[in-house]
Amino acid sequence: MKDMTKGNEGKLIFYFTLPMLIGNIFQQLYNTVDSAIVGRFLGKDALGAVGASFPIMFLLISLVIGFTMGASVLISQYFGAKDFDKLKKTIDTTYIVIFFASIAITFIGIIFSGPILRLIKTPEEIIPQAKAYLDVIFLGMIAMFGYNTISGVLRGVGDSKTPLYFLIIATGINIVLDLVFVVVFKWGVAGAAWATVIAQAFSFLASIIYLNKSHEVLKFNIKNMVFDKEVFIKSLKLGLPSGIQQMLFSFGMMAMQTMVNNFGADTIAAFTAATRIDSFASMPIMNFGAAISTFVAQNMGANKPERVRKGYISSVLMSAAISIAVSLVIAIFGRQMLVIFSNDANVIDIGMNYLTIVSSFYVIVSTMFITNGVLRGAGDAIFPMISSLLSLWIIRIPVAYILSPKIGSNGIWWSIPIGWCFGLVLSLGYYKLGKWREKVVIKVDSQIKADEKDKEKIGFPEEAI
Template sequence: MKDFTEGSVSKLILNFSIPMLIGNVFQSLYSIIDSVIVGQYLGTKALAAVGASYPIIFFIIALVIGIGGGGSIVIAQYFGAKQYDKVKKASDTINLFLLGSGLVIAVAGLFLSRPILRLIQLPDELLDDATLFLQIYLAGMVLAFGFNGVISILRGVGDSKTPLYFLIISTIGNIVLDILFIGYFGWGIAGAAIATILAQAIAFAMAIVYLNKYHKIIGYRFKGWSFDREIFRQCIRIGLPSGIQQTFVALGMTALMGIVNSFGTNVIAAYSTASRIDSLAMMPAMNFSVALSTFVGQNIAVKKMERIRKGLISTLWLSMGLTLAVTVVILIFGKDMMRMFTDNQEVIGIGAQYLTVVAMFYWVFTAMFTINGLLRGAGATMVPMLTTLVSLWAVRVPAAYILAKWIGVSGIWLSIPIGWAVGLVGAYAYYRTGKWKNKTVFDSKGRGNAAEAMMGEMEV
């Protein structure tokens, strides 16, 4: 556990971010490794089928993940205020919510996978494989949510190193199981989904053992867990806007996938594959943003506003530096990265074009995500939600549709940085107002202030 209210700002944020960044890079390798092995062993059609499933997965789990993220911020604020009894109650509440949600999603996935894939006009030649992959993947949501719940709780109390070790082990396990199930057992596309589920099960089991041995406050013992309604309301107040935001982001990604689907299997394979590389390239910004949220969550509980300002500046410098390095790598080696997934030259060319267009604007995404990280840590999650929805649904999706009609598939790629730019302007404008300073769940004496905070959100 780490206290962010004292000590060097840059050092604390960097030390917290780097293990988390490495861990999330390994976590992202789940989808990348699936795509590489599927593409090399099973071909372009299977690669497109797996890739088309990921926006659907994101859509189905987005709301739950958002509320779980709200729980992490609540835990960070209670921990910063040194209210350890509330930390325990919050961790129990989040665990119960995530496990229950995982069961619901697992059942719903059996019935909704094919209808959703039909809704986004996935070509018939990909439908059976994509449905099978999606159903198996969603069946493992209980394990995935349980594991991610443990990670969120540990990060909320300032521990980003421990999750890294679990993520590394689970990723290595995923690689081995992918090769075993697809390459040797010949289980096809189902093998990729089963490998991911088993790898997450291993990581989850190890995380439970660790918590029970070393963390009395947030131990993972089913007996004695309690669901605190007031804390859950705080998690919803903070997390629901982010969950709604992520849900609409996922819907936007699904809508974009629908536009991409109209261009055929090779474009689907190229887009979904390049998106895997794209998501890895965005990891520095996303992880520094999470670190800043935890930092702000602890410091705003004790009203250290100048320290928060320094945290924002330090995070911008750190994340921008990594983002520029990643941009250079993508621009130089983007086509070579595409070759890892497939030998299809058309797919490689289309994917490389996507990466070239989007990579030039990673810095816009980084600035937007960093400012939103501060706002979320302060509890002002409604604003990132609103700016994201406007930039996505009022700008990006319409721009993708119109530009695709005018200039072809490259118009879809151009719509992405256009949406980021609008989101950045909205986030920065609200940050400048200073209203986010009053969104914490505590008052100046560290007491619970959920009712006042909710009223503040209603004023946004």
């Protein structure tokens, strides 16, 4: 556990971000290895099928992502306030909600993925492969949600290292099984999906064993779990705006995917490969945003708002430096990276256009993510939702729709950084107003202190908090 309410703000955020970053790099390897092996061994149509599947998967899990984000803020604030009774209730309630949500999404995904693929104008020749990939992924929803929920709980109480260890091992399993199922057994794109599901299941089971042996308050015990209506409503209020944002964002991504699909299989394959590289490149950005949310939530929960501004400035500077370095790496080695996914010259050229345009604006999006992370950590989830949706639906999609008939797929690529610039202006303006400081979810009684016996009893020794 890591108490982020004392100590140097910049160092705390950096060292908290680092394990998350490494972990997310390995997690992203799930999709990237799938895409690379599929593209190299099964061809560009199969690569396009995997890429076309992502917006549908993201659409169906978006509301659940929002709920877990809300729960994570509550967990961090209760941990910062040392209210371990509410912390335990929040964790139990989160587990229960995620379990039933994963079952529902499994059935919905398997039933409706085919019609949605046709709705977004996926080329008929790749629909069977995309459907096969999605069906297997949806069968593994419980494992995927379970692991990511436990990881979110651990990060909420300041532990970003433990999930990393399980994830590194799981990624190795995924890579080996990808090669076995796709190359040796010839299971096609379904084999790549099965490799991912099995690896995620390992991460989930390993994290449960760890929790049950190490943390009484975080313990994963189905028989003793208690659903707390008050906590559920608070998590919903915090998470629903983010969930709606994620859902509407996924609709926007489907609209973007539809425009990409109109340009044919080469552009779909290029978009899939380039976005896999883009996902790696943008990970420092997203992880600093997640880290500042935990930092802000703990410090607002502990009634220490003066530390928030220092942490914000440190995060912006660190993220900007990393973003510039990443942009330079992509500019120099982007083409070589794309070759990992496809040998097709046209696919590589289209993908390089995407990377060149988008990577030039990583500094902009990093500042936007961190600013929105501050707002969410303080409990203000509404404005980041509004800002993100406006930048997507008012700017990005219309710009892509206007430019793509004139300059081809580059018009879609240019709409992405233009939307980022608009979103950053909105987020910075709202941050300066300062109203987010009034949105903290819990009120702290500075006289309430947990004694050392109570701390040890619930599984948080003194050095941990």
